[in-house]
Amino acid sequence: MSRNLYIYEEQVIAAAKQGAQIIVFPEDGIHGFNFTRETIYPYLEFVPCPQSVKWNPCREPHLFSDTEVLQRLSCMALRSKMFLVANIGAKQPCEYNDPLCPPDGRYQFNTDVVFDASGTLVARYRKQNLNGKKHLVP
Template sequence: PEDGIHGFNFSRLSISGYLETIPDPLTEDWNPCTQPDKHNHTEVLQSLSCMAQRHQLYLVANMPDLQPCPLTSHPYLDPSHLPCPPDGRWQFNTDVVFRSDGSLAARYHKQNLFFEKEFDTPPRLEVVTFDTPFAGRLDECASSTYSGSDPESGQSGS
């Protein structure tokens, strides 16, 4: 469930202890369960990865993501044109997907925030897909179901 790992009613500062930097699986292959030392402070990602691997299932979870400024791992943006938040970091409400071997398959930054002042709205709508052996290609873009969103152009409505 959304906010199931970290809870809700946080400020931007008070959620900082729950933030983990989630690498972009489009640019980096990583299995947190088998490569726990590749990134620092990724205990939740490691636990989720090991659960997926242990039970041989695809796992989707919602968790907070910390990305440094400038935002360099965003697949749709030129980082030189993004205004950095005043505290020098991006904080996103994020869905992560792990394959049955524990590897990170997808990362989606939620576009339509609902009273979530602790998170930043991604600068552009993300359309994230991942392949599974049991259902083909799935998308992780619930934001496109909101009125005014256009996943084809990557633009969200007002």
């Protein structure tokens, strides 16, 4: 992951030199793919809800734990003065009395995060799979 983040940093610098205002990275670009629920867990981070808390991971790295990747992405956005969108693995503890809570007590998400040009986390999107359910398109 560190190597991939280094490549991201190079791409952000190159994009900034060209005057880009936003850079969007691909799904699974940081941690790769072909993981199981258990093997991906060490690479997951906590991503707070940006509508609930205003947070700049680069400037406030100790506000939340397990956020090293978010910190690096935030600093990239801040240094380049551009919006940055990246995909990471995220985790969220859940209560055992939650009927949807998995047996291991945590939700795991394939999550896109968006940082503004000051490095502040402004959006979080948790990808949802339809799990084989058919949905009608109007």
